[in-house]
Every structure is written in structure tokens, then in C-alpha cells.
Amino acid sequence: MDISLIDWSRAQFALTAFYHWLFVPLTLGLAFIMAVMETLYVRTGKSFWRDTAKFWMKLFGINFAVGIATGLILEFQFGTNWSNYSWFVGDIFGAPLAIEGIVAFFMEATFVAVMFFGWNKVSKRFHLVSTWLTCLGATISAWWILVANAWMQYPVGMAFNPDTVRNEMVSFLEVATSPMAVAKFFHTVLSGWVLASAFVLCVASWYLVKKRESKFALSSIKIAAITGLFASVLSFLTGDMSARMVAKTQPMKLAAMEGLYNGGNGVGLVAIGMVNPNKQPGDSQEAMLFDVKIPKMLSFLASHDLNSYVPGINDILDGGYPMPDGSVALSFADKKARGTLAHEALADYRQAKEAKNPALMQQAQETLAKNMPYFGYAYFNDSKELVPNVPLNFYAFRVMVILGGYFILLFFIAMFLSVKEKYHLQKWVQWVALLSLPLAYIAGMSGWVVAECGRQPWAIQDLLPVKTAISKLQPGDVQLTFWLFLALFTLLLIAEIGIMLKAIKKGPELKS
Amino acid sequence: METYTFLQNYWWFLVSLLGGLLVFLMFVQGGNSLLIDLGKNEDERTLMINSTGRKWEFTFTTLVTFGGAFFASFPLFYSTSFGGAYWLWMLILFSFVLQAVSYEFRDKAGNLFGKRTYHIFLVINGIVGPVLLGAAVATFFTGSGFEIGKNNITDMGNPVISQWSSPWHGLEELWGGCGQPASNWWNYVLGIAVFFLARILGLLYYMNNIDNESFHAKCRRSLWWNSGIFLVFFIAFVTRVLLADGFAVNPETGKVFMEPYKYLHNFIAMPAVLVIFLLGVIGVLAGILTSLLKPCFKKGIWFAGTGTVLCVLGLLLCVGYNHTAYYPSTTNLQASLTLQNSCSSLFTLKVMSVVSLLIPFVLGYIFFAWRAMDKKKITIEEMQNTEDKY
Numbered sequence A: 001m002d003i004s005l006i007d008w009s010r011a012q013f014a015l016t017a018f019y020h021w022l023f024v025p026l027t028l029g030l031a032f033i034m035a036v037m038e039t040l041y042v043r044t045g046k047s048f049w050r051d052t053a054k055f056w057m058k059l060f061g062i063n064f065a066v067g068i069a070t071g072l073i074l075e076f077q078f079g080t081n082w083s084n085y086s087w088f089v090g091d092i093f094g095a096p097l098a099i100e101g102i103v104a105f106f107m108e109a110t111f112v113a114v115m116f117f118g119w120n121k122v123s124k125r126f127h128l129v130s131t132w133l134t135c136l137g138a139t140i141s142a143w144w145i146l147v148a149n150a151w152m153q154y155p156v157g158m159a160f161n162p163d164t165v166r167n168e169m170v171s172f173l174e175v176a177t178s179p180m181a182v183a184k185f186f187h188t189v190l191s192g193w194v195l196a197s198a199f200v201l202c203v204a205s206w207y208l209v210k211k212r213e214s215k216f217a218l219s220s221i222k223i224a225a226i227t228g229l230f231a232s233v234l235s236f237l238t239g240d241m242s243a244r245m246v247a248k249t250q251p252m253k254l255a256a257m258e259g260l261y262n263g264g265n266g267v268g269l270v271a272i273g274m275v276n277p278n279k280q281p282g283d284s285q286e287a288m289l290f291d292v293k294i295p296k297m298l299s300f301l302a303s304h305d306l307n308s309y310v311p312g313i314n315d316i317l318d319g320g321y322p323m324p325d326g327s328v329a330l331s332f333a334d335k336k337a338r339g340t341l342a343h344e345a346l347a348d349y350r351q352a353k354e355a356k357n358p359a360l361m362q363q364a365q366e367t368l369a370k371n372m373p374y375f376g377y378a379y380f381n382d383s384k385e386l387v388p389n390v391p392l393n394f395y396a397f398r399v400m401v402i403l404g405g406y407f408i409l410l411f412f413i414a415m416f417l418s419v420k421e422k423y424h425l426q427k428w429v430q431w432v433a434l435l436s437l438p439l440a441y442i443a444g445m446s447g448w449v450v451a452e453c454g455r456q457p458w459a460i461q462d463l464l465p466v467k468t469a470i471s472k473l474q475p476g477d478v479q480l481t482f483w484l485f486l487a488l489f490t491l492l493l494i495a496e497i498g499i500m501l502k503a504i505k506k507g508p509e510l511k512s
Numbered sequence B: 001m002e003t004y005t006f007l008q009n010y011w012w013f014l015v016s017l018l019g020g021l022l023v024f025l026m027f028v029q030g031g032n033s034l035l036i037d038l039g040k041n042e043d044e045r046t047l048m049i050n051s052t053g054r055k056w057e058f059t060f061t062t063l064v065t066f067g068g069a070f071f072a073s074f075p076l077f078y079s080t081s082f083g084g085a086y087w088l089w090m091l092i093l094f095s096f097v098l099q100a101v102s103y104e105f106r107d108k109a110g111n112l113f114g115k116r117t118y119h120i121f122l123v124i125n126g127i128v129g130p131v132l133l134g135a136a137v138a139t140f141f142t143g144s145g146f147e148i149g150k151n152n153i154t155d156m157g158n159p160v161i162s163q164w165s166s167p168w169h170g171l172e173e174l175w176g177g178c179g180q181p182a183s184n185w186w187n188y189v190l191g192i193a194v195f196f197l198a199r200i201l202g203l204l205y206y207m208n209n210i211d212n213e214s215f216h217a218k219c220r221r222s223l224w225w226n227s228g229i230f231l232v233f234f235i236a237f238v239t240r241v242l243l244a245d246g247f248a249v250n251p252e253t254g255k256v257f258m259e260p261y262k263y264l265h266n267f268i269a270m271p272a273v274l275v276i277f278l279l280g281v282i283g284v285l286a287g288i289l290t291s292l293l294k295p296c297f298k299k300g301i302w303f304a305g306t307g308t309v310l311c312v313l314g315l316l317l318c319v320g321y322n323h324t325a326y327y328p329s330t331t332n333l334q335a336s337l338t339l340q341n342s343c344s345s346l347f348t349l350k351v352m353s354v355v356s357l358l359i360p361f362v363l364g365y366i367f368f369a370w371r372a373m374d375k376k377k378i379t380i381e382e383m384q385n386t387e388d389k390y
Helices: A003-044 A047-080 A083-088 A090-117 A124-153 A172-176 A179-209 A214-249 A251-258 A297-303 A313-318 A332-354 A358-379 A390-419 A427-453 A475-506 B003-025 B027-033 B042-053 B056-073 B075-084 B086-105 B115-142 B150-154 B185-209 B213-243 B262-269 B271-293 B300-320 B346-356 B359-374 B380-385
Strands: A158-161 A166-169 A269-275 A288-294 A458-460 B146-148 B162-164 B246-249 B256-259
Touching: A003 A047, A003 A124, A003 A179, A003 A214, A003 A427, A003 A475, A047 A083, A047 A090, A047 A214, A047 A475, A047 B056, A047 B075, A047 B086, A083 A090, A083 A166, A083 A458, A083 B075, A083 B162, A090 A124, A090 A166, A090 A172, A090 B056, A090 B075, A090 B346, A090 B359, A124 A172, A124 A179, A124 A458, A158 A358, A166 B346, A179 A214, A179 A390, A179 A427, A214 A251, A214 A297, A214 A390, A251 A313, A251 A390, A269 A297, A269 A390, A332 A358, A332 B150, A390 A427, A475 B086, B003 B027, B003 B056, B003 B115, B003 B185, B003 B300, B003 B346, B027 B042, B027 B056, B027 B115, B027 B185, B042 B115, B042 B185, B042 B380, B056 B075, B056 B086, B056 B346, B075 B086, B075 B146, B075 B162, B086 B115, B115 B185, B115 B213, B115 B300, B185 B213, B185 B271, B185 B300, B213 B262, B213 B271, B246 B262, B256 B262, B262 B271, B262 B300, B271 B300
Parallel strands: none
Antiparallel strands: A158 A166, A269 A288, B146 B162, B246 B256
């Protein structure tokens, strides 16, 4: 396949996912915060809370529209740009997307209209239920799309069918409740809550800095700080859960995140460091230009055992180390040889089927079943192709973790001052909150960089390389749509920010 | 009937039903295309945009679910059509992206382009969306050029299973290309018919949803000529479908071959499908005619809307059932997609069928919320006195 086609297709998907994730976390988190505010309105009868909720709903609506638009493109790109993927794993991957549409999108679409336009058309309680259902719809939608994404990281519940030449689902439960999906769902949704809390904190702090809307701002800050602290602490804990899953199912991703070339027992975690950009697998260069390590911490994070074995990039490529199940890891060369056997067996099976030779079919099928876990390795010629971009993963992971810690601290301080009713006196906290919003976006994006770039070169871990998942288009076609999307999404983002800023400057309309 | 065959048919029915609902809900697009002719002043444009603006999410969601359901139940179609007719689908998607933001952004301060640009975006989607979706559906009858080679997966240099024949990747569906005949005037014919149907539905929806006598009269006048053009193109396409050779499948060998009057035979062989189709046509005509002949009649959208769903459902059932290739290949007949060779596994179809039991519940809450929101019709006074508007 043409490398430039693969690269442009990857770039287009990354671009769309990047833009989509600029809008979705705010939708997820703000929906919850607005619903809490409206609940306070219904419970206390104070119109202050209605007006407060309405202000945040206005900002929610502006953000929501672009999130939907980018999401549409993302879904259809699986077909337009990843046609082989759509067939090879569509039997499993399509189901969560369809369920997302039936169960979640309709709920969101139906009740978001009531939430925006129903204030004078439906009862207070019906309206409140609609706001909560909008929040629930967005969250259920996140569940199903993250089930699909988790399956790409950790494919379970399927078997390869040589008659149809695709993987087919054999256990829906395994797919829908995979531990990777559970970890991803909580980590991702909670990170959305963190971002939305940082957003509310930022906007409300701006009002305080400007000495405007203090009651509105302080009330919003209290809710955002509590939500943010809760979400950031839980996000940290679910991040630990995710890291253990990565260690178990995607050791190469973990090694890249750590810049770890030579593993061992009781491996330390790099707290701060700089990756040697020239380092290649198998050479004698140092992996890090400098680093400060926390002893044994990586082993502990990987399996909650200070002395556990963590393989490095070289170990994974060379094999021979003990696996958690007691077996010995295969080298790249072994995996490629077995993947090639699987390919040959598939071709033999198809030929035998055409020749109507059941004995040969059975023989080929047995060989195929034995070697199918390595099917994807046959597409690679050089072991280095299996190594994701180490510096990118290393730095993105650290940025995410450091910012995660930073937000716990920020929300703790904000909550403490808020509860003590001293937030309005602390100008520096207001400024810090005001300036911290971009950091929340960077933290979320960094998380996705680790999740998606750490999986490279696989579209489906160990099963289907990105280069094989592609649609056969001209590179120029994808290049053109890439630039069109870039221009369109960027202009829409600028428009969205412009509208948000004007709406924030105008402020809430507090009738009480 | 075997369980697997039953589920293949069941999922084709659901996908067809979603297709029918999508065309009905394109009253949003049809309504937006009318901004040019009917939205002569700001009050009228505000009424029109806020009327369809409270429903656009349904159209959008149905489009997404239509895609998702196709992916889950007939993944080979998803990979062949979307990966092959790339530009056709991309143009459709671009137009829907423009629409998604235009309602929310159009009247907001700081929106970068100004109100007029967002109106133009809505009109672009109102024209491009229905025309191209209609053209894409027409290819189910006229065929597209592609090859399917499942053995390609073990070819390291060229592992792609579905390969499109034309380098124009879908544009040839609109104006030929790659030395092929411009097959595809009939694609335009259905595209134009769907476009005018969407406009008719948009008009009928406005007549139902907007409480303004002079605007109602304007819609009625516009309904005359839009209905006339729709009927010409719709009758032309249906006549072509009934008289054309169709892509038949030999049930024993699975071989695809051309059969004269295949779709006419399908209607005759499946009277229930014929009845669905005819009831649909009657519903659409009843909605149009009653609205034209009775000046105060406002419920035309429900007749024409139900008719649209049934009509599209009937056409799609006709092209998928009774041993027919629903996505034919003109490059290699044997590569054509049938319900059998393009569907998901039995297990996945079973799981999805259990999920589909939720659909009545979903329709129920949509009905409930829609009714609650539409109890009071939209008026100019409401638009002038509320902040809850686009």
C-alpha cells in the first residue's frame, strides 16, 4: 500500500478525533453540572438556580453542536477511510456503534431539545428529567464508543471465520464488559467532568476578577470544585486501573510510555526525564539523556508487585522473557513466522474450499486456529515497525499524569476556599483557575495521544495493522478531504470560541 | 425460514425502516432549502429556522443510527460503499456538518461569518443532503463499479477486500467518468425526486408547526409546483424501476444475473411489499392533495410523512428481498452485495435483534416529548418574546 495514503488517512482520523475531543468532554461534564444546578432549582424553588443552570446550558449548546458535527465524520470515517477494518472486524465493532445510536443518541437528541426550548412548554419536573436524560444519554453514548475503542486495544470475545475472512463476535458480554472498557469508560468520562469543572471554575473566576456576578460565580465555583475534586481523584484511581490493563495487554505501549528498552524485575518509574531521540531498538545508546526514577514504582504500577517483571522494547522484540501465565514470550521473528503460517493456512483453506476438499479444509483450519493470534505480524518485515513513537508517548503520558495531579490540588484548594467562603478574597487562586483551562484540554488530549499513538502500528492490537485496515483510495483524495476538514473544523472552532467569549462577556441573566 | 435468513431479512427491514424515517425527517433539509423562496423577511426566516431547528437532532441522529445499523448488520456494504464512493459520501457528510452548527451559531454574537452565511449553510445542506442521499440510494437499483476479493487479505501489497473501479470514487455516480457511460442520470432522477419530496414535507411541516395564516398560505402556494416537479421525477424513477432489468440472485448457486422486470416481479411476488409501497404513495398523495384542497388543513405532514416512510420502506424491501442483489456491481456481477453475502454473523445479528427490542420504547419517548413540545405552535409573538430560540 502507498505509505502516503496510510499517513494521510491516519492524519485525517487523528484530526477528526482531536477536534471531536475538544468538544465532547465539556458536553459530558457540563451536562452533569447543569443537571445538579437545575435540581437545586426544582428542590429549593429559587429562580437563581434556574438562571444559573440556563447560563451554563447556553454555553453547553454552543459546544454541543460542534461535538455532534465532528462525531458524525468520525463514525463514517471507519467506512470511508478504513474499509478493510470495517469488514475484518465490523461484525464486532459495528454493534457498539449501532447500540450507541439506538440507545444513547436518540435519548440525547430527544431530551436536549426539551432542555433548550422546553422551559415554558413542559412542567418543571419534566424539564429536570429531560436535563438528566440528556446527561445520561451523553454518558451512555460514551460507554458504547469506549467499548468499541477498548476492543481495539484489547480484542476479546471473537473468533476468526475463514469462510467470511473476518473476525466474528462469539461473546457479547466479553466485548461489552471487558475490563479495558470499564477502565476506559470511568477514566474518560471522569476526565470530561474534570475538564468541565475546570471550565466552570475558569469562567466563574473571570467574573470574580472582573468583580461581576459574584453570587453566581461563587455558587458555580462551589459545585465545580466539588465535582472536579471528586472526578480528578477518581480519574487518578481509574488511571491506575488503566495502566495495569495496559501492562497486561499492551506491553509495548507501556514500554514506549516509559522509554523502557531493557526491562527486568523491580523496574523504576521515570518521574522526570528526557528521552534520547536517536535511540533505536537493539542499539547500545542510552535510552534517556537524563532521568530521575522512583525505584520499583513501574513494577508496582504494572501489577501491584514491587518486584514484578516489566518487559522493555528490546525484550518484547527479542522474546524469551517469562509471561504472567508462565509461558515464554515469543520473539518478533517467531510471531512473524507463525503469522505467515496463518496466512498460508487461510489461503490453503480457501483453495481447498473451492476444490471441495473437506480433509484439506480441516487441516488448514487447524493450522489457522493455532496461529491466528499472530495473523497481523505477517504484514511486518522489520521488527522496528512494531515500536510506537517513544518520545511522543513518554512525554504525553507525563503531561497527563502531572496535570492530573495539578488538578487534584487546584480543585482541593478551590473547594476548601469555597466551603470556607474565602474564594472571593484570594485573587491568586482566581487567576490560577482562570489560566488553568487550557491545561485541562492538554491533559485530556495527552491521554488520547497515549491511548491511540501507543497502540501503533496496530489498528486492532496484534490483529490488524493500520496499514492493512485502509481503504484503497488515491492519496490525493484523502489529502484533499484532510485539508477541507482542517479548514472547516478550524473555522468552526474559531466561531465557537468567538460565540462563547461573547456569551460569557454578556453574562448570565439573573432575574432574581 | 432458517433463523439466519430470518435475521438477515429482519435487519434489512430495520435498515429500510430507518432509511424511510430518515427521508421523512429530511423535512428539516427540505424546509431549509425553502429559506430562499419563503423566508422573505427576518420574522419568516426566524419562524422557519426555529420550527425545523427543534427537530434537526432527530434527522441527524437517524442518519448516524442508519450508518451504525448498516455497519453492524451489513458490514460489507459499509466497507464497500463508504470506502468506494468516497466523494459522494464525503459531500453528504460535509453538508451535514455545515447544518449541525448553523442553527446554534446563526443568531449568536461573535459567530465569525455573520447570520447570512449560516443561512447559506442551511440551504446548502437542504439541497446537497437530499439530492445526494437520493442519488446514493438510486445506486441500489442502477449499480456501482466495484470488486470484492476476500483473498486479497493475504496479499501483502494489496490487502484491501473492497475495491472501487473508478478513480473518481463516487463522483462517477453523478456524472459518469472513467470511460463509463453517465449511467447515472437515473441517480439524479431519484435525487431530485427526494429533494422535492423533502421540500414538500418541509412545507407540510411548516403548515403544521407554525401558527401564521399568511405564511400558511405561502406554503400552500409553494406546495403546488413543488408537488408537480416531485411527481414527474418520482413517477419517472418508479417507471424505470418497474421496467428495468434487475440484479437477481440464483438461490441455489448464489450467482447474480440480470433478470428482465426483476423489480416488477419482486412486487408481484411479494404482495405485502407492494401494499406497503402503494399505501406509502397514497399517503404522500393524500397529504399533498388534502393540504392543497382544504385551506385550513394542517395535518398533511402526518399523512405524507407516514406515506414517505412506507414508500421508501417498500422500495428498499423490493431491492433487498426475493433473491435480489441490493448493492449491485456493474464491474463484476458476482461481486454484488446480497443480504446473505454482506451481513454480520448469526451471533451478532441475534445480539443486535435483542437490542432492537428497545426501538418501540425509543419511539415511545420520542412521541411523548415531541407531542409535549409541539402542543403550542410557533408564532411570531413567541419568537419575539422568548430567549429560548435559535
